[in-house]
Amino acid sequence: MKIVSVKAIGMRWECPVMSDAMSVCRVRQALWIKIETDKKITGIGEAFCYGSPLLIAKHIVEEQLAPAVIGEDPTDIELLWQKMYWRNVPNGRNGLVMGCISGIDIALWDILGKAAGLPVSKLLGAHQDKVPAYASGGFYAPGKDLDGLKREVEGYKKKGYRDIKIKIGRNPEITGNAVRYTQSKDFSVTYGEDMDRIRTVREIMGKEGRLAADINAAWPVEEVLRASEDFHKAGLNWLEEPILFEDVEGLKQIRRELLDISLMGYETTQGCRNFVNLMKENAMDIVQPDVGWGGGISELRKIGLAAQGFSKPVSLHSFGSAIHFAASLQLAAGFPNTEAIESEENDNFLKTGVLKTPFEHDEHMKFYVPQLPGLGIEIDWDAVEKIQVF
Ligand SMILES: [Mg+2]
Incomplete structure (x- = not known):
């Protein structure tokens, strides 16, 4: 099995206004990551983007991280995680890049579970x-x-x-x-x-x-x-x-x-x-x-x-x-x-x-x-x- 595409899906939903100690939230948003394979198995993950610009996260997923995993076997999850991590060490160990790595990783586990016929x-x-x-x-x-x-x-x-x-x-x-x-x-x-x-x-x-x-x-x-x-x-x-x-x-x-x-x-x-x-x-x-x-x-x-x-x-x-x-x-x-x-x-x-x-x-x-x-x-x-x- 090989990964053929990694795409970001952005969602926004106007919510009832609420706040915690630090933020006021009027819109809830999510960045999902959809990974397609050549075996018709698709995985979905989520990068947690509370308060972050979704479009920036989309670019990180599709331009910065996707090249490390496209063409690879999606069930080699630990190897792909390390590739994403080490190729982005100067700017990616923390913050939004690590959030996006997290989302791709979740999608890979979704694929592995579907391929194995088992829940994660x-x-x-x-x-x-x-x-x-x-x-x-x-x-x-x-x-x-x-x-x-x-x-x-x-x-x-x-x-x-x-x-x-x-x-x-x-x-x-x-x-x-x-x-x-x-x-x-x-x-x-x-x-x-x-x-x-x-x-x-x-x-x-x-x-x-x-x-x-x-x-x-x-x-x-x-x-x-x-x-x-x-x-x-x-x-x-x-x-x-x-x-x-x-x-x-x-x-x-x-x-x-x-x-x-x-x-x-x-x-x-x-x-x-x-x-x-x-x-x-x-x-x-x-x-x-x-x-x-x-x-x-x-x-x-x-x-x-x-x-x-x-x-x-x-x-x-x-x-x-x-x-x-x-x-x-x-x-x-x-x-x-x-x-x-x-x-x-x-x-x-x-x-x-x-x-x-x-x-x-x-x-x-x-x-x-x-x-x-x-x-x-x-x-x-x-x-x-x-x-x-x-
Ligand atoms: Mg908390």
Whole structure:
């Protein structure tokens, strides 16, 4: 089998306005990568491009990376990964290029699964056929007050979720908060209001379940250290990416101060070596890479197994389209140390509107790993066409 073409597919969907500590999102977008072979097997992957220009990613895929794989056997995945990596070392080890390598890698695993007649989870030596998930939401939005957040979280509980994550940290009054550098400070709240938000969610959850808060790296270290007692009082269990992952000393300090609150991260980190360096320094409790950004299924498999070696659980970050979630499910099913997967609950047509059959879950919101060959899903191309921009 040989690869005959590698094409990028761009999609944009206008979403209800929402924001986290650092960004305001009005349009969701996705970059899919379609790899065709001479044996009529086609693979689809996704490069996670949140906030990146899609056209730049398309050029990286089709002009910078495709030449390394066209004409090659798509089942030689590790070899092709290394070719893409080493041919682009000067500018491609991190950032958008690594995101695009991730997307191509996912498409190659999709091809391998289809050729073998097995879902990717089985190729990885499946450990479970259901993956526990937490509800990911609790964003800021225009006109959304504490009651709005309450109604949202009650909905998650009713659905069967035990664990819930919300956004915090959009507090321009905090000295050193990186939100001051962003385009918009709309829908900001005070530190006190954020603590009320955490408390409110904990009240709705009761004593059961893990409550996570994500700062998207906006706060300075000192602020996180100061907030530790308030976090404990408010009933927080997991704190996600409070500061930039490059500040290893800061993360270690935070981890020590947070005691039994687990430090989770870091979706912005890429590549196994960077994760291993952070694990070696004990700079997180829960390892949280992103399959469409951190290096694809090939690299995340290594990150997950390295985490196993460090006795750390894995919780895959997933905030993309249906392809991203499917790849994450297949991968998470292969790890013995999967703690939970992120299940985005915001309105997102890219995740819920582009499949012929939706993702299925049990009454506790554990997701069944799709069992069709490859990523396990069937794409509704008519639905994709409605939001396709190239
Ligand atoms: Mg996050």
